[in-house]
Amino acid sequence: MLEIRNVDKVYHTRGKPPVHAVRALDMDIRSGEIVALLGSSGCGKTSTLRMIAGFESVSSGSIALAQRPIHELPPAKRRVAMAFEGYSLYPPLTVRENIAFALKAQQLSRSEIAQRVDNIARLVEIEDILDSHPRALSGGQQQRVSLARALVRDADLYLLDEPMGQLEPQLRAVLRGRIKGLLAERGMTAIFVTHDQTEASALADRIAVMEDGVLQQFANERELKNRPANLFVASFIGEPPMNLLETTVRRAEAGFRLTAGSGMAFDIPSQTLAPAAQQALAQADRIKVGIRPQRIAIGSGEARLRVVSNQWLGDQSHVAGECAGHLLVAVTSSRVAARPGDVVPCALDAKNLHLFGTDGLCIRHAEAR
Numbered sequence: 001m002l003e004i005r006n007v008d009k010v011y012h013t014r015g016k017p018p019v020h021a022v023r024a025l026d027m028d029i030r031s032g033e034i035v036a037l038l039g040s041s042g043c044g045k046t047s048t049l050r051m052i053a054g055f056e057s058v059s060s061g062s063i064a065l066a067q068r069p070i071h072e073l074p075p076a077k078r079r080v081a082m083a084f085e086g087y088s089l090y091p092p093l094t095v096r097e098n099i100a101f102a103l104k105a106q107q108l109s110r111s112e113i114a115q116r117v118d119n120i121a122r123l124v125e126i127e128d129i130l131d132s133h134p135r136a137l138s139g140g141q142q143q144r145v146s147l148a149r150a151l152v153r154d155a156d157l158y159l160l161d162e163p164m165g166q167l168e169p170q171l172r173a174v175l176r177g178r179i180k181g182l183l184a185e186r187g188m189t190a191i192f193v194t195h196d197q198t199e200a201s202a203l204a205d206r207i208a209v210m211e212d213g214v215l216q217q218f219a220n221e222r223e224l225k226n227r228p229a230n231l232f233v234a235s236f237i238g239e240p241p242m243n244l245l246e247t248t249v250r251r252a253e254a255g256f257r258l259t260a261g262s263g264m265a266f267d268i269p270s271q272t273l274a275p276a277a278q279q280a281l282a283q284a285d286r287i288k289v290g291i292r293p294q295r296i297a298i299g300s301g302e303a304r305l306r307v308v309s310n311q312w313l314g315d316q317s318h319v320a321g322e323c324a325g326h327l328l329v330a331v332t333s334s335r336v337a338a339r340p341g342d343v344v345p346c347a348l349d350a351k352n353l354h355l356f357g358t359d360g361l362c363i364r365h366a367e368a369r
């Protein structure tokens with residue numbers, strides 16, 4: 001439905017080096033799908049949306065929506081509605097007029113426009129400010145007006161650039177549910193930018209993780225957590241982040257032995273490795289291994305963790321400690337009684353390890369649960 005093919009964006013600013021904001025981006029987004037764009041500041045999220053909407057040209061590559069090439073069309077011809085990161089409301093118009101603006105161009109009847117504006121205003125809880133001007137509104141209110149102005153339109157694609165970043169958590173959670181309902185009910189296709197993994201998981205069917213202008217992985221939340229494509233995704237997705245250890249590789253009887261400092265070694269049987277992974281390990285001296293905090297068992301096992309901090313968060317314990325010279329974080333759903341300085345047994349099972357080659361790509365994932 002939306003096909004992004006090999007798209008690059010390079011900004012040229014006089015007197016400054018060019019900025020390569022988006023590199024060789026390839027993405028297919030299905031009709032009716034909700035996609036989250038997730039990545040750190042400056043990774044190219046807004047640039048990507050602006051190229052799809054037509055507010056920035058593509059430096060190379062192509063974009064097609066509903067089988068129509070759109071990358072050379074002016075924004076108004078693309079049938080794409082966008083809520084901007086900086087809101088971009090029209091200051092002389094009231095909130096009602098801002099939201100109705102694009103509907104007037106669609107030549108809908110007055111009563112139809114009024115009804116649509118009222119409905120969307122109710123959904124994002126701005127009915128009481130419809131007659132105000134943008135300058136009289138708080139950031140959170142302006143953001144909801146901007147969101148309403150995009151969602152009220154008839155479009156083939158909705159682009160929402162951090163649509164709820166300014167809202168307090170409670171309102172955010174409520175709107176999230178309502179927006180998801182609206183998108184699903186109307187079968188709308190949408191891409192939204194967020195910095196919040198919880199929001200991405202709650203709203204999106206698939207999450208596109210970007211870093212440094214490059215799409216790192218595009219998959220659902222479960223896949224990103226269980227089968228991260230590379231070190232970036234592995235450490236970016238998941239709370240608290242995956243523990244990463246540098247290990248030395250040695251051939252062993254039935255596979256490989258990975259040693260992470262004194263007293264911590266993992267045996268990786270060859271049969272758990274695809275041929276390419278075996279080859280990668282055979283050629284490597286050192287590789288990184290990753291283990292999710294939720295996969296370190298506390299209270300039993302051969303390894304020893306010297307507790308540095310132990311926090312009970314109401315439904316889980318986060319225990320940080322030193323193990324064979326490494327700082328590790330473990331998460332369990334039961335309450336751990338240990339205090340700082342205590343030594344507790346823990347288990348780091350080789351089957352729970354993700355292995356990353358020297359190029360950062362994952363060469364073996366942890367066993368699925």
Ligand SMILES: Nc1ncnc2c1ncn2[C@@H]1O[C@H](COP(=O)(O)OP(=O)(O)OP(=O)(O)O)[C@@H](O)[C@H]1O
Nearest residue numbers: 011012013019021040041042043044045046047048
């Ligand atoms: N108009 C522009 N001219 C020059 N450089 C730009 C322009 N717009 C963006 N950039 C640069 O392109 C890169 C990507 O910017 P972009 O706004 O797409 O990032 P982002 O992922 O949306 O970040 P944020 O999370 O902070 O909004 C950054 O290095 C930014 O400085």
Ligand SMILES: [Mg+2]
Nearest residue numbers: 045046047085
């Ligand atoms: Mg941005």
